[in-house]
Amino acid sequence: MPAKDYDVLIIGSGASGGMSAYTLTKKGLNCLMLDAGPLVDFSRARVNKAPYELPYRGFGKPGRFPHIFQATEYTANLWVDDKEVPYTHDPKTPYNWVRVRMIGGKSLFWARMSFRLSDYEFKAKDHDGFGENWPINHAELAPYYSRVEPIFRVAGRKEGLPQLPDGEFEEDSSPWSEAMSRFIATAKQRDIAVTKMRRSLGRGQFASSFNLLLPDAMETGNLTIVPNAVVRDITVDKNTGLVNGANFLDRHSKREMHAKARVVVVGASCLESTRILLNSKIANSSGALGHYLHDQTYITQGVVAIDKGIPGEGGVRRGFGGGAAYIPRFVNLKSGNEQDFIRGFAYDFGLGGTPDAKYVPGYGADMEKTMNEYRGKAASVTIMGEVLARYENCVSIDKNVVDAYGIPVLRIDCKYGDNEQKMAKYAMNTFEELCRATGMETLAKHDRPFPPGYSIHELGTCRMGDDPKKSVLNKWNQSHDIKNLFVVDGSSFVNGGYQNPTMTILSLSMRASEYLAEQLRTANL
Amino acid sequence: MKRRSFVKALAAAPAVPALLAQQPSATDELPNLTMSPADGSTDALPRFFTPSQFAALRKVSVTIMPPADGGPGALEAKTPEFLDFLIAESPSERQQLYRAGLDALNTQANKRFGKAFADLETTQADELLAPLREPWTYDPPADPLACFLVEAKADVRTATMNSREYIAFRGGAGGRRGFGGVYWLPLD
Numbered sequence: 001m002p003a004k005d006y007d008v009l010i011i012g013s014g015a016s017g018g019m020s021a022y023t024l025t026k027k028g029l030n031c032l033m034l035d036a037g038p039l040v041d042f043s044r045a046r047v048n049k050a051p052y053e054l055p056y057r058g059f060g061k062p063g064r065f066p067h068i069f070q071a072t073e074y075t076a077n078l079w080v081d082d083k084e085v086p087y088t089h090d091p092k093t094p095y096n097w098v099r100v101r102m103i104g105g106k107s108l109f110w111a112r113m114s115f116r117l118s119d120y121e122f123k124a125k126d127h128d129g130f131g132e133n134w135p136i137n138h139a140e141l142a143p144y145y146s147r148v149e150p151i152f153r154v155a156g157r158k159e160g161l162p163q164l165p166d167g168e169f170e171e172d173s174s175p176w177s178e179a180m181s182r183f184i185a186t187a188k189q190r191d192i193a194v195t196k197m198r199r200s201l202g203r204g205q206f207a208s209s210f211n212l213l214l215p216d217a218m219e220t221g222n223l224t225i226v227p228n229a230v231v232r233d234i235t236v237d238k239n240t241g242l243v244n245g246a247n248f249l250d251r252h253s254k255r256e257m258h259a260k261a262r263v264v265v266v267g268a269s270c271l272e273s274t275r276i277l278l279n280s281k282i283a284n285s286s287g288a289l290g291h292y293l294h295d296q297t298y299i300t301q302g303v304v305a306i307d308k309g310i311p312g313e314g315g316v317r318r319g320f321g322g323g324a325a326y327i328p329r330f331v332n333l334k335s336g337n338e339q340d341f342i343r344g345f346a347y348d349f350g351l352g353g354t355p356d357a358k359y360v361p362g363y364g365a366d367m368e369k370t371m372n373e374y375r376g377k378a379a380s381v382t383i384m385g386e387v388l389a390r391y392e393n394c395v396s397i398d399k400n401v402v403d404a405y406g407i408p409v410l411r412i413d414c415k416y417g418d419n420e421q422k423m424a425k426y427a428m429n430t431f432e433e434l435c436r437a438t439g440m441e442t443l444a445k446h447d448r449p450f451p452p453g454y455s456i457h458e459l460g461t462c463r464m465g466d467d468p469k470k471s472v473l474n475k476w477n478q479s480h481d482i483k484n485l486f487v488v489d490g491s492s493f494v495n496g497g498y499q500n501p502t503m504t505i506l507s508l509s510m511r512a513s514e515y516l517a518e519q520l521r522t523a524n525l
Numbered sequence: 526m527k528r529r530s531f532v533k534a535l536a537a538a539p540a541v542p543a544l545l546a547q548q549p550s551a552t553d554e555l556p557n558l559t560m561s562p563a564d565g566s567t568d569a570l571p572r573f574f575t576p577s578q579f580a581a582l583r584k585v586s587v588t589i590m591p592p593a594d595g596g597p598g599a600l601e602a603k604t605p606e607f608l609d610f611l612i613a614e615s616p617s618e619r620q621q622l623y624r625a626g627l628d629a630l631n632t633q634a635n636k637r638f639g640k641a642f643a644d645l646e647t648t649q650a651d652e653l654l655a656p657l658r659e660p661w662t663y664d665p666p667a668d669p670l671a672c673f674l675v676e677a678k679a680d681v682r683t684a685t686m687n688s689r690e691y692i693a694f695r696g697g698a699g700g701r702r703g704f705g706g707v708y709w710l711p712l713d
Contacts, residue, residue: 051687446663
């Protein structure tokens with residue numbers, strides 16, 4: 001019996017692929033989904049262990065994950081191992097490519113920070129002259145954000161800030177602590193707005209494609225998911241020039257298979273999607289495929305400060321200290337060039353923590369005493385800065401290296417530039433000044449971002465645009481070259497701002513998939 | 526093999542290999558046996574550091590993390606023995622950092638006090654550990670000894686606080702809960 005005919009082949013089951021399946025199956029389209037990883041049975045995949053029960057007492061096997069700073073001995077088995085699926089880069093410019101291959105993809109593990117992009121991002125070129133505008137603006141994407149947010153149950157507070165559009169939130173009406181109120185007052189004197197964090201609650205603090213999107217899609221009876229299907233390339237009908245499916249290998253047996261469909265939607269994660277297109281040698285008449293790779297600079301513990309004005313030792317009175325908050329971009333808003341850098345950054349910060357021992361000078365009993373005095377009095381910040389989407393930051397196929405499945409791997413050429421470094425320095429100094437003005441004392445500070453990729457917010461390399469000579473996709477995430485090919489993940493971004501990208505990825509995928517369904521209905525594909 | 530005899534051979538093969546002839550059914554009540562990590566009931570065999578390096582490592586460890594509140598410190602947590610293993614498994618730069626750092630402690634102790642680092646009085650050891658009282662910097666200190674001490678401070682603390690002895694004491698004292706975490710088994 002020949003394989004069934006599917007309307008749409010979806011490659012990838014994470015946020016973007018999951019949303020595409022969610023949308024298309026509800027429109028009655030018959031979808032086949034491939035994912036490179038297995039379906040995880042959470043009850044069998046994990047056990048509780050004390051660190052001394054692990055072979056390396058919690059340190060992890062030395063050198064196992066040189067590129068995944070997030071990996072711990074507890075999580076070592078869930079990341080894609082560089083040895084199985086390698087990638088190459090200049091040793092002087094490392095790239096931290098962090099990957100997960102499971103049904104649900106990285107949406108199983110994200111931090112659930114849920115923001116919209118604003119027209120400061122969509123129309124960034126109009127504001128400061130750099131790069132390109134997106135072919136869409138916030139108003140065009142807003143209806144989709146407004147439908148995605150309730151699915152993911154985004155908690156937040158409406159603030160009315162043009163640089164961070166409000167959404168359909170589950171109202172966060174929690175009060176600020178006294179310490180945080182003092183910090184907010186300091187920030188307000190400097191025209192810096194402090195907001196509540198915006199975070200997806202999902203179901204039971206679990207908000208993934210796996211539990212919020214795929215079950216609904218399965219429910220329609222229109223979705224077939226094949227796990228452990230490692231896609232090699234997308235196939236093209238020589239007569240029509242249209243895509244007609246994909247070649248893949250079974251992860252366990254390496255058996256080669258072909259999946260067939262009328263339309264192909266790629267949502268394999270930013271760099272895997274681009275790798276598949278490059279290996280397929282399609283959709284690149286612009287020459288832009290693989291270029292304009294960007295993410296966000298991440299500086300964790302950029303400033304660690306102690307509020308010595310807080311009374312008490314070994315803990316802080318309830319309601320006085322503590323609390324987490326967010327400061328969205330506050331620079332280069334009136335004009336695009338107020339600073340010696342363009343674009344902006346955000347702070348994700350907390351009060352009421354205890355500093356890591358490495359920041360507390362000394363050792364032994366004296367240091368423990370100081371640690372106890374500092375307990376609950378530390379402020380620390382993660383600085384997240386926009387990275388300019390530059391042509392020279394790019395990926396290509398390294399013809400000399402193949403992965404465990406015989407598929408040629410990516411070479412990644414990416415480094416941060418002056419703009420990112422100047423922004424980081426300014427961000428560090430400004431936060432330190434805020435802490436000082438609130439009465440805190442700096443314990444440690446630095447302005448050195450992790451290597452590119454660390455944020456796991458890789459974006460671009462398959463960007464959208466109105467001009468087919470400068471972009472791979474049109475404003476519907478549809479290939480300019482091949483009309484039945486769509487790429488719905490973060491690779492389609494023109495720029496990523498300072499905001500965590502998942503809400504935008506989900507909204508773009510929903511919008512593209514509805515367009516796709518309409519085109520199929522009206523026989524335009 | 527002719528087709529008929531092949532079919533016959535196939536039929537003769539047992540449906541379940543002999544070794545799996547017995548399997549408890551899912552509904553059986555099975556015993557829950559408690560195991561001990563090797564660290565808890567046996568001794569490690571140090572293999573990486575020389576005896577003089579190891580003696581210095583013991584002294585560094587107990588100085589950084591002495592017993593506190595009647596609970597275990599680095600020595601009771603067998604941190605030096607664990608670090609001997611961890612560093613043996615580590616990339617060569619880290620091995621070199623440790624070896625050179627421990628040698629430097631012994632050399633300086635000999636030069637200034639005429640004895641090995643392990644035999645110093647506390648105040649004498651404190652003098653050599655002065656770099657640890659400097660403020661934190663993003664870049665590791667240029668001086669190899671200072672660089673080693675910064676690394677050792679973090680490693681000794683982690684190894685001690687993650688030990689069975691430390692967790693049994695702190696957990697037992699009732700103050701802190703939630704030691705340990707969710708471990709991901711290898712994916713199928």
